[in-house]
Amino acid sequence: MPSEYQLHGQTQYDWQDTAALANLRLNKNVPKPTNIPAGHALVRIRAAALNARDMMVVAQNPIYPGPHMQDLVPCADGAGEVETPGANSAWKKGDRVLINSNSMMDWDYSGSEPLIGYKEAAGKGASEIQGTLREYAVLPDSHLIRAPSHLSYEELAAMPAAGATAMHALFFGPRAIKPGNIVLAQGTGGVSCFVIQLAAAAGATVIATSSSDEKLQQAKALGATHLINYKTTPAWDDEVLRVTGGRGVDVVVEVAGSSTIAQSLRASRRGGLVAVVGFLSESKEQDLVIPIIMGGYTVYGVFMYTKVHTEAMTKMFEEKRLKPVIAKVFEWEDAGKAFEMLSRQSAVGKIVIKVAE
Missing domain, CATH: 3.90.180.10 (Medium-chain alcohol dehydrogenases, catalytic domain)
Structure with a gap:
């Protein structure tokens, strides 16, 4: 049976x-x-x-x-x-x-x-x-x-789920990434690994954060260029600004939620996009209205993913042999x-x- x-x-x-x-x-x-x-x-x-x-x-x-x-x-x-x-x-x-x-x-x-x-x-x-x-x-x-x-x-x-979520965040939100963009991937979980692979395959520069140097080396093997250990560098948003010459990134794929979203906004360039995918951290009250307005940021909730996103991700993996x-x-x-x-x-x-x- x-x-x-x-x-x-x-x-x-x-x-x-x-x-x-x-x-x-x-x-x-x-x-x-x-x-x-x-x-x-x-x-x-x-x-x-x-x-x-x-x-x-x-x-x-x-x-x-x-x-x-x-x-x-x-x-x-x-x-x-x-x-x-x-x-x-x-x-x-x-x-x-x-x-x-x-x-x-x-x-x-x-x-x-x-x-x-x-x-x-x-x-x-x-x-x-x-x-x-x-x-x-x-x-x-x-x-x-x-x-x-x-x-x-x-x-x-x-x-399916992690790959399509990453595809949605990078290519189907308010604006699609393009070659030369800078993308920040948080951590090395399922979605973040797909973000690194897909963004790098599309010609973007990827900054990856993670909790250990060993994990960061794995992120590098997937295509990340800049690596930040957020345990040893808790002010990782400052480090992002440093490696981007003060400019900030074009897109952050935010997976943790309340505990990191303020830093994600600060790590973004003026007019940058923060694609909010997850809520793994405990919720906390904070005022993000002024930073969002003054930075001209777009905060986009990645609500699920569709078959269209999944098929597009699958096609890219096949074409790039990922x-x-x-x-x-x-x-x-x-x-x-x-x-x-x-x-x-x-x-x-x-x-x-x-x-x-």
Whole structure:
């Protein structure tokens, strides 16, 4: 019988508390789907990858919107192969695919609302939408993306959410980066590694911050030019201004949130863009209105990502022959250890769970 991981407890924890894994169980008696609707395909999932929000969901932490239904399968990212196409499916047996992490195809920027509701925008593995930490999934054709041939299933699974988020921040916000721009990437987590790779591939100069010199050397290998250890240089915004000759950067991809956004603004050039992706730090009250106005900054909330962003990122990885950074691949029975590693926030790149050979 196929198996899947399910959210089975409702106790709330801090999202970095490994005790939250008491809410997660492995169900080894899941019937294999046999009813494949028209325009859908049965996908044999080969690998799934973790994002910080997945631990927030498992922890039932209010920081990530819920409530999440009982027996929810967590995780948004995955990759596999089509096993059984339904009638009129655009896919055929054996096709290698990425699973689009949410239901959003695209939205326009003319001021209209997103084309679907919030629950769909929450993405797979949250609320009432089943995720990818399972052996089989029946998915609409539109939720699948053709996989670049040079990548393994583990590498493919690492791409959708973090890669598409980075793509959105760099190329689909108020303005796209261009060759010669200077981009600041915070840390060496999943999104930040993609930011470094994509920005460098587009001809931008990348400044990377991280908590250790070892991680910074990995950032350099991905394409970062300037490296700042924020543990030994807590005033990293001053260092950014120094290495840019007092100018500041064109774009900051802000992943920590309240604890760093004031420094991100100060590290930006006049009229610069701060693309706010994450909220990993504890919220705090501060007045940013005057700095934003006086600096002429654009602060852009990177609300999710769409299939358009994911496909654009995948195309760039294929054209440039890029490979996502994987911190570690865990076996199926060791999924709990993967979440433990995620909670420590010590990984460079993505944490992946091998679902099947």
